[in-house]
Amino acid sequence: MAELEAQAPTPERGLAVRGLRLAFGDTVVQHDVSFYVAPASIFVIMGVSGCGKSTLLRHIIDLQRSAVGDISFDGQRLVNAEPARRAALQRRIGVLFQSTALWSSMTVGENVALPMQLHTHMRAGEIRDQVAFKLALVGLAGQEQRMPSELSGGMAKRAGLARAIALDPDYLFLDEPSAGLDPITSQRLDALIMRMRDALGLSVIAVSHELPSIFTIADDSIYLDNQSKTAIAHGNPRHLVEHAEDARVRAFLKREPIDEPARATTNEY
Numbered sequence: 001m002a003e004l005e006a007q008a009p010t011p012e013r014g015l016a017v018r019g020l021r022l023a024f025g026d027t028v029v030q031h032d033v034s035f036y037v038a039p040a041s042i043f044v045i046m047g048v049s050g051c052g053k054s055t056l057l058r059h060i061i062d063l064q065r066s067a068v069g070d071i072s073f074d075g076q077r078l079v080n081a082e083p084a085r086r087a088a089l090q091r092r093i094g095v096l097f098q099s100t101a102l103w104s105s106m107t108v109g110e111n112v113a114l115p116m117q118l119h120t121h122m123r124a125g126e127i128r129d130q131v132a133f134k135l136a137l138v139g140l141a142g143q144e145q146r147m148p149s150e151l152s153g154g155m156a157k158r159a160g161l162a163r164a165i166a167l168d169p170d171y172l173f174l175d176e177p178s179a180g181l182d183p184i185t186s187q188r189l190d191a192l193i194m195r196m197r198d199a200l201g202l203s204v205i206a207v208s209h210e211l212p213s214i215f216t217i218a219d220d221s222i223y224l225d226n227q228s229k230t231a232i233a234h235g236n237p238r239h240l241v242e243h244a245e246d247a248r249v250r251a252f253l254k255r256e257p258i259d260e261p262a263r264a265t266t267n268e269y
Contacts, residue, residue, distance in 0.1 A: 012075050013039050015060070015171060015203060020069030022055050029055050032230050033069070035222045042197055042204040042217045044237065047224035048252065053207040054098075054175055056224065060205070061093055061173055062086065073171065091119055094164035098176040100156045102148040108135070108159045109144030115166040134162040137199075138192060154185035158192070165200065172196070174206040178213045190216045211255060215241075223249045 015037040022029040029052040037043040045053045058064045060071055062078060071078040073089055081089065102111050112131045116122050122130070135141055138158040148156060157177060164172060177193065178186040190213050197204050208214055214221065214237050221240070223233035225248060233240050233249040241253040251258040 014074065015043075015205065016070075016072045017060065018070045020056070020059060020071065021066050022052055022059060022064075023066070028229055030224055030229050030231070031068075033222075033224070035231070035234060037203050037205055038220070039203055040197060040201045041219040042193065042206065044214050044218040044221040045205065045207045045224065046209060046214055046221055046237070046252070048226055049209065051224040051226040052229075053209075053224060057173055057175055057205070057207050061095055062090060091167055092170045093173065094167065094169035094171070095173045096157070096160045096164045096175065096177060098179050100148075100160035102156065102159060102163070104148050106148075107144060108140065108146050108148065108151070108162075111148070111159065112144075112163045112166050115163065119167060130166070131162075134165055135159075137165070137196070138162045152185075153181055154189065157181065157189055161192070161196070165196070165202075168200075170201075170203060172202045172204045174204065174208075176207055176210075178208065178210045183212070186210065186213060187216075193217055211253065214253075223252070 017036075018034045020033040021031045022033070033056060035043070045056055047053055055064070059066055065079070069079070073092065076085065076089060078086065078089055103114070106114070109131050112134055113127050116127045116130060131144060132141070135143055138161045140155065140158050140162060143155075143159075148159065151159060174193070177189060181189065193204060193206075194217055196202055206217065218237050220235065221237050222231045223240070223244075224230075225232040225246070227248070232246045233244045237253055240249055242250070244250050244253070248258055
């Protein structure tokens, strides 16, 4: 199966995931996960807590690796790529982690500058200009000298976004971007994500279980099921909410209860 997946043709543009298996030792989180993210679109990975959404994201951005399945960016395979090519692909990826992961001892400007200092040959003046530009893009113009502890939750998310796009990535990954935000701030962040997609031509892959955000930003989506441990729905959530074949998907999108078999333990992934 793995050999067949590795031999399958890959699209020239976009992100393609084929037959991916997510596991911790003998514990399978998800299996046979396949989907495609079109260029300049917003793709949402959704499902109930503990189904493996963040684990899937970590596999795609190469923080974890699977022995089964294939991942390619614009036709370039990430799995088993030589180190130089793997590093080049990783520089085309920006990530906003759920906690923002800003360095608390650095100013906002220093946080955004760090990727440019580590991965480019830009001069100090050029980096300062790019930091100012990226902060302006996310609505934080002039905030270079503030410390992360001085930021509100929404401002911290925006600062994290500015750092995520510091290297002008083609792919932007967001892990629960609306987590911990009030509804108004969450709406503003959703609008910013869509503006960035349009202005920068980004392919955005977001992990989320926040229904208002899912319905607002998603062009396409995949639903990871925690019972069958595979994806059971794929499509625009505004269509799936009424037309998904599996009742669990419709119940999730309508925020309705659904009977699940009792489990002795609950594992969060």
